[in-house]
Amino acid sequence: MSLLTPDAKTHVDPAAQASVPEKSRAERKTSFDVADFPLPHGREEDWRFTPVDRLTGLLADEPTADGAVTVEVSDQSVVAEPLAADEGVRGTALVPGDRASALAHANSAKALHLKLDAETEYDEPLRVTVHGNAGKRSNGHVVIEAGVHSKGLVILEHTGSGEHTANVEVVVGDGAHLTVVSLQQWDDDALHLAQHEALVGRDATYRHIAVTLGGKVVRINSNVKYDGPGGDATLLGVYFADAGQHLEHRTFIDHNAARTKSLVTYKGALQGESAHSVWVGDVLIRAEAEGIETYELNRNLVLTDGARADSVPNLEIETGEIAGAGHASSTGRFDDEQLFYLQARGIPEGEARRLVVRGFFADVISKIGVPAVVEPLMEAIDAELAAGAQV
Amino acid sequence: MSTLEIRDLHVSVDTDKGSKEILKGVNLTVKSGETHAIMGPNGSGKSTLAYSIAGHPKYNVTSGTVTLDGEDVLAMKVDERARAGLFLAMQYPVEVPGVTVSNFLRTAKTAVDGEAPKLRHWVKDIKQSMAALRMDDGFAERGVNEGFSGGEKKRHEILQLELLKPKMAILDETDSGLDVDALRVVSEGVNRVKDSTDAGVLLITHYTRILRYIKPDHVHVFVNGRVAEEGGPELADRLEAEGYDRFLTPTA
Secondary structure, X not given: OOOOOOOOOOOOOHHHHHOOOOOOHHHOOOOOOHHHOOOOOOOOHHHOOOOHHHOOOOOXXXXXXXXXXXXXXXXHHHEEEEEOOOOOOOOOOOOOOOHHHHHHHHOOOOXXXXXXXXXXXXXXXXXXXXXXXXXOEEEEXXXXXXXXXXXXXXXXXXXXXXXXXXXXXXXXXXXXXXXXXXXXXXXXXXXXXXXXXXXXXXXXXXEEEEEEOOOOEEEEEEEEEEOOOOOEEEEEEEEEEOOOOEEEEEEXXXXXXXXOEEEEEEXXXXXXXXXXXXXEEEEEEOOOOOOOEEEEEEEEEEOOOOOEXXXXXXXXXXXXXXXXXXXXXXXXXXXXXXXXXXXXXXXXXXXXXXHHHHHHHHHXXXXXXXXXXXXXXXXXHHHHHHHHHXX | OOEEEEEEEEEEEEEOOEEEEEEEEEEEEEEOOOEEEEEOOOOOOHHXXXXXXXXXXXXXXXXXXXXXXXXXXHHOOHHHHHHHOEEEEOOOOOOEEEEEHHHHHHHHHHHHHOOOOOHHHHHHHHHHHHHHOOOOHHHHHOEXXXXXXXXXXXXXXXXXXXXXXXOEEEEEOOOOOOOHHHHHHHHHHHHHHHHHHOOEXXXXXXXXXXXXXXOOOEEEEEEOOEEEEEEOHHHHHHHHHHOOHHHHOOOO
């Protein structure tokens, strides 16, 4: 007996009706032209988790306001001539993948250009501090060019307020070792939409670390593709979403070359009413990408009721000849039995919570391994927990 | 000299069908240096007694008192009870991923003593205790109970007992799931603690075999939420021979 009656309807996800989903991640639109990206309504695949109603101002095609940001670079020796849209390496790695990125590109006549000389090791972290001012909007584009066999660490620090679209375009030369850290330490009302795109050269090592603690809506799309075989990319993320915060991280590894490697590890904690985190991890292994190795992982620790974590790993494989591919994703509540166990050993509740949360982040923190990032980060997490305990 | 005193303790838990009373008037006094074995069939409430004394939030004390040297234990938070000198070796120790054993032990020791242990002595103490419990050095850098075997978890509980030096130790079925060698190692650890600190021990067990290694001064048979019979070590021998059947015969 069939349960289907003649007028039975199968359920159709409204999100799926709104736009035709692409067959492959490779088909998603990229363009330098803002007009190619209409204002999102929130049902598009790549905007479906994002509170687009809070972004109508920022997604309008507006130039950077006077005094919207102050940008400082710690070491002037790496600051090269700014790049126009079609100048130098600009546009070779990053082609905007959404409206925010297209706006950041179109409204950045000249891009800040950091150039690490070939075969040069930079011992000190190169710091770029971006401070935003309340009520103002900016569009930014930064190009980081790491010369062949160079080695360096670039730390982008975002503080203050305002509304910002931003592109970070990274070209990692053959054999270079480059780490790019992006710290989002915004005030509670800041909006930040970013695309960080890296082109990883032959046998080069690229590490991208996103640490997002502040901001009202932060969305960072961190993408990697390869410019030759043997490249190795590690994308790490730590986030802590409080009440009212939307923190979204999307990663896309395009394995377009043979024997390339990628490792994506994102971990987040959430506390407070309507705290929301999103992680979408896309990996595409193209037919030509034989012998590659990839693993992506996202874990979320929900500390209080009322918070929500979305976690979506996508793995697309077009070749059978791979060394390894896997993904894992999980979201769990804070375990009160852990708290009991620690308290039963005399450890007070606040400290026990801190231990559990620090333990949760321990593996990704040890992978970050940059003392200049790790120490302030652990203190910031402790402060977030302490603030949460006051509520 | 410390005294743990339990008087007419009633404890219930919330179930789907409402509140259910598990402990129905427990009386027990444990003094420093004494070892009390609590034996009883499954479901008699032995573990509930252990967790109630430690302060697990699942258990509601509805009446009765628990005092340690006259102080009201039931008024204390879980961590305050531990700092007052109570220790519960758990039957199912909880995994705390990413928190190393060494960090955990140091944090607990600091909390219990009220000051950080002197580094040199502390490292030596840990090494000695771990060696005595046949735990290799790498253990200290593993996550707390993370991926531990059943035997490793129990050794880790006894390691904490040795290092934290409580006034009263409650061992909740520490013997369950251990092979003979592990049982002997764990029992030796408990005996070392008894000899060196004069702690009172409340040994909760289903089986008599651990009593071959840890000699009880008093044996209490626990049935249906209260102590049904008390005696000396000979009571354990009798239970080994006869089992719990005579306590479980339905009475009119």
